[in-house]
Structures are given as C-alpha cells and as structure tokens.
Amino acid sequence: MPSLEPAIVSAANPRVKGWAKLSERKYREREGRFLIDGVHLVAEALAAGWPLEHVAYEEGLGIPPELQALADSVSGPTWIPVSPDVIARCAGTETPQPVFAVARKKEHAPDALWAGGNGGPVVALDGVQDPGNVGTIVRSAAASGAAAIVLGRGTADLYNAKTLRATMGTLFHIPVLEADLTALLPEARKRGAKVYGTSLRAAASCYDCDLAGPGTWLVFGNEGSGLSPEVENSVDQAIIIPMTGQAESLNVAMAATVLLFESQRQRKFT
Template sequence: MEITSLQNPRVKQWAQLLEKKHRDKQRKYIIEGIHLVQEALISNAPMECIVYSIEQGMPADIEKLSATHLDVEWIGVTDAIIAKCSSTETPQPIFAVVEKHDANRVDEVLSQPNALVIVVDGVQDPGNLGTIIRSADAVLADAVILGRGTVDLYNPKTIRSTMGSLFHLAIMEAELQELLPLAKQKGARIVSTSLQAQENCYTYDFRPATWLLVGNEGNGVSEAAEAFVDDRIIIPMPGKAESLNVAMATSVLLYEALRQRKYT
C-alpha cells in the first residue's frame, strides 16, 4: 500500500500522535527510526502499521523482519509525509504506529519475590526517564512504575532516550499513594536517597524485595510518596560535585543492586 497525499486522513491521524492528548485518545504512539522499529518487531510490540519512505526504500534491516510479521500493515509514503509525522528536524525514513499496551501487571510485580522495582515520582525530563528505563533494562529490574506527574512515557524524546528498552520490561502507570502501601504489605522495602542519610548505598542490602523511589529533578520525592519510605541511603560523593542528576543516581543504585544480586 502507498499513500502520497499529505491530506490523507491516516496521515492526519499519524501527525496528531505527536501530541499527548491525541496519543491518549487514540491509544497509540509513534516510534521513529530503524533501531526502534527493529526493536519493536523483535519484541512483538502490538503495531498497527510500519510506514517507510518510497523514495529511500525499505531499510534492509527492517525488510529482513517483514516476512515474519505479516499481521503488520506496511505502507510506503513520500518523504513529505515522513517529515509531517516526525518530531525530529532530520527524520529517519521509517516510523511505526504502535498500540499502547493496556495489560496492567502490578499484581504480578507485587507477588514477585525479591523484586527490584524503580518507582518514578514526578521526573520531568524525557531524557532522564529514558535513561532510567535503559538502566532498569540493563540490570534486569522487574518493573518501572510511573507515578502521577511524571513525563509521558510516549513522549517522542522519552521513546528515543529508551533506545528500545521500553519494549523489554514491564513499565506501568500507577497511583503511588495506593500502590506503595500494597508493596509494603507484601514485604518490599521502599528506599530513597537522602543527603542526610547515615547509610550509604554500598552497605545497604538490595537483595530482598526493593522498590527504589526516585523523584523530581528539582524537588526530589514528593511528600505524599516520602511518607511510605522505609530506608534512606546516600550515594557517597568524595569529590566536589554538588549532586548527581536523577538518572545518574538511579543508575548507580541499580548497578550496586545488580552487583549484590548477581556478582557476589
């Protein structure tokens, strides 16, 4: 199938997905570029269609996967249409429309013994959220929970920052004031960082069920979520740096958890 008109109704629907309100309404989002489309195909993400440039042709790495994904609609379009539906100044020649995954796996995460979960409370920067998700994927974390006020997971910048990791692990939205008490009841420890903490992250035991609560770039964890914290730890900084950003700090903690769980 080919579409060449910028006024085509489907093109207009795709372009609308650059805005959150339309992503929420249509329950779909766009992923751009060869790498992300490839990751989505390999992960069997629920895709409505893959849209590629007629002028530049189907990328070879994607064409190899097309035979095993006959349920996906493949649509050739003009470069002008690609540009209209892209969030970048220099669009790649392919994008996909992906359906939002409605499956709520909170119960599964709550029941998992010794789960390592990252709880994101109000992180605003898409790059920070994407990096947190990549680090969680890298260390085999069990889930990433997004609390109210956190940047949209399906923001194009967030998606690019995940580098495909959003397809590899459980990511879900939840009301933290309802979820954190349930996690505590199941025996999980809610952990956050504090400059006033007495225990450092290298002496803390991350091996039991640990829900790592990370907060907003400027204000940290909200008071409402802070009320559920069991343990506060500090990341040692013997140098002169004032602080680490939330994505870097989360990565440090996750890798210490990985070391304790897999390499001791």
Template sequence: MNENFDPLLSSVQNDKVKHWASLLDKKNRDRSGQFLIEGVHLVLEALRGQASVLTIVYDTDRGIPEELKLERETNDSEATLGLEWVQASRAVMAKCTGTDTPPPVFAILTKLSPDSSALYRKNCLVVVLDNVRDPGNAGTIIRSADSVGADAVILGKGCVDLYNPKTVRSTMGSLFHLPIIEADLKELLPQARAKGVTLVGTSLQAKHTCYSYDWKQSTWLLMGNESEGLSPIVRDLVNESVIIPMVGQAESLNVAMAATVLLYESLRQREFNK
C-alpha cells in the same frame, strides 16, 4: 511480499497522515490509545518485543531498510498479524515525526498493556519515578532498569508521558522489554509496604550508603523530581534511605545517573556477590 505493492501516501492532507501526525500530542495519544515510534532500531525492538504494531511507514525514496526487509520475510509472530506496510513521501515522513531530518521509517502501535504481576515477585527490584518530568531522564532510567534486569518501572502521576516521542527514543527500545506501569503512588506504595516490600529513597541524611544497603531483598527504588526530589507524601512512605557517597566536589548527580548507580549496585549484590 513486494514493497512495490504497498500503498503510497504522498499528501500531508491525507486523513491517515493527519491521524499519525496528531499522535505527537498527548491528548490524541490518550484518545486513540496509539503512539508512534521512529527509526529502524525502535521498530525492530517493537516487532521482536511482541508489541502490537499496527502500521509501518517507510520513506518511498529510500525503500524498506534491509533489517526490516529480513524481519518482514521471517517474522510470523502475533506482532505482525494484520500488520500494514505503507510507503510515504519525504513530506509525510517529516509531518509525522516532527524532526528536521525525518527517519527512514516510523510505526504506529497500540499502547502497551503491562503485566503487573512482577511487582510483588519474591526479591523483586522495581524502579518508581515520582514527578520525573524530563523525557531524557525517564527514558534513561527505563533503559538502566532494563539493563540490570529489574522487574518493572512505575511512573507515578506527574511524570512525563511514557509515550512522549522523546521518552520513547530515550528508552532505546527498553520500553518493550519490561513492564512499565502508570499508577497513583499514594495508593500503590502502601500496598507494596503491606506486602513486605522495602521502599528505598535517597537522602543526604541517610545512615546507609548505597553500598551498605542490602539490595537482595524485595525493593522498590523511589526516584524523585529533578529539582525537588521525592514529593512529601511519597517521602513519608519510604522505609529506608541511602546516600551515594561522593568524594569529589560535584554537588549532586542528576536523577538518571543516580538511579543507574543504585541499580548497578543492586545488580552487583544480586549477581556478582553471591
């Protein structure tokens, strides 16, 4: 394919451009069922992760990034069927990404359709977020869950929107690697307990450290709000509580760091302590 034949959009008043820019707001993402990703790495991860990519828009002055040129020539997966390539002016790139320094490329995707069958897999490991509102924390936890091979991540009501551009960037593409399910925890957690899943939270009063708890069993790890922890309703459903031991003088770890410590202990027990 020759990029010279790709349509060029130069005006920020173009209807397509207005629609793409509107995806920076959650209400428009919800209404359209679409979201926007920025940068070469995320676009590559979306294509390779079989996400439903609708349109790829690149800066006409810089041309298609080399990595994407190769992907365009070689990728014949379902992700690229009917895929539209568009070149755009720097003003359009800036309007649609909301950043001071526009990326060389962005893409429009259909929202993900996660497979929930992994939630109750034998010896499953699932991360559950309860009112985690910071996009950087949520994205980092999703990335950590991906890195240890967790089966899924669940975002309870009150969490930051998965498709918030800052959340998407923070995942570094991990949102395309494992199911991320948005759900009502009041309904889902009792179902998990009924199916034999252990719900694990963190507590300063816990009898177990995270190193003495058996992470090899079917476990959902519950992580709460940055300042308030787990909500009372969710806390009442916890089966087991663990504490991360601290020997220095730091008062606490932030929620993303704490989740990562716990996830890597689960990985150590599951894969390196057999």
C-alpha cells in the same frame, strides 16, 4: 512476505493527519496509540512482538535493509510506502529517518510488581519531569535486570518522542506501568516489599543496604525537589550515594543507574 498497503503520497491524507496528532499527549491518551520513529526503535518493537498497527517507510527507498528480515517474519503490522512529505509530517526530529511505526499502547498486568520475576528491583519515579531522564532510567532498569518500572504522578510521558528515543528501545522489553505512588507504595510494603528512597539528607549509604532482595523497590524523585512529602512518608529507608569528590548531587538518571547496577552487583556478582 509483509502485508503491504497502497502508497500514501499526500501529507494531507486523513490517516496521516491522524498519525501526526499522536505527537500530542492528549491524542495519544485518547487513541491509546503512539508513534515510533527510526529504524532502531521500529526494529526493537518488531523483535519484541510489540503490537504495531502500521510501519510506514519512504517509498523511493523501500523497506530499510535492517527491517527486511523482520518484515518477512513478523506478522501483525501492515507496511505502507509513503512520501518524504508524510515522513516529515509524522517524524519527531528535524532530520527524520525514512521509517516510522504506529503502535498501540500496551497495558502491563500489575502482577509484574509482585511476582518477583528475575529478582530485580521495582523502580518507581515520583515526578521525574525530564523525558530524557525518564528514558535513561528505563534503559538502565532494563539493562540491569529490574523487574518493572512505575511512573507516578507528574512523571514525563513514556510515549513522548524524546522519552522513546532515550530508552533506545528498551521499553519494549520491560513492564512499565502508571500508578498513584501514594496508594501503591503502602500496598507494596504490606506485601513485604522493602522500599528505598534516595535523599541528600539520608545517613544510610546505598552500599550498606541490601538491594538484592526480590521485594526491593527503589524510588526516585523530581529533579529539583526530590521525593514529594506524601511519597517520602511511604519509604522504609532513605539512602544516599556517597560522593568523595566535589559535586553537590547527581542527576536523577545517573543516581538511578548507580543504584540499579549496585542492586545487580549484589544479586549477581557477590
């Protein structure tokens, strides 16, 4: 049976006010907590054993059926019935689902970057600003068997509500770290990593490069300006995705997906 707390009805409740503040990055960073909104994301977090403090659900509807088995089997969070006003105060959408969770940020050990894991590449993002792009890249990285993801300076916050929704819960299944890429990439190269960066000026095709090695790093830059000069200086080889049709470039999330699944193809299907 889940651990239940008394219902919270008022959106002015001090706990609710504290939860609502987690919609702002400065409070997420100060508190080390964030909100997860919706049945699917909460289910993924519970199934992955992510550290949740509370799961709040609409009192009149009860615990969503999709979460009932997890509520009965997963220990840790307390389950709190709340009013629709509380849901509306804390939700990140105009038409909120009847459940949200308060989660703790999870610090992943840097070992994920060096251990090789399943042989998949490490993905590094340099100033990728759009939350939807960041979330989609996390989703593609998890789906294609990447080892880890590094968020460099200027990259959208992983715990932004839009980023979380775009990940579709995959962030709960892959290590995601934050780091200064200008310091991290030279360290990766010292440890034997092969660092590739995407560039429209590159001559080397991604299909002619070995993206299957356990020391492979794939670096993606800002939507408008690409890799910063400092990060570009730490790349071993610039590569390009050949395009035979009429398009100037690909969206960064699309480009990352192409390269991630090309890496998977080389590792698993050749």
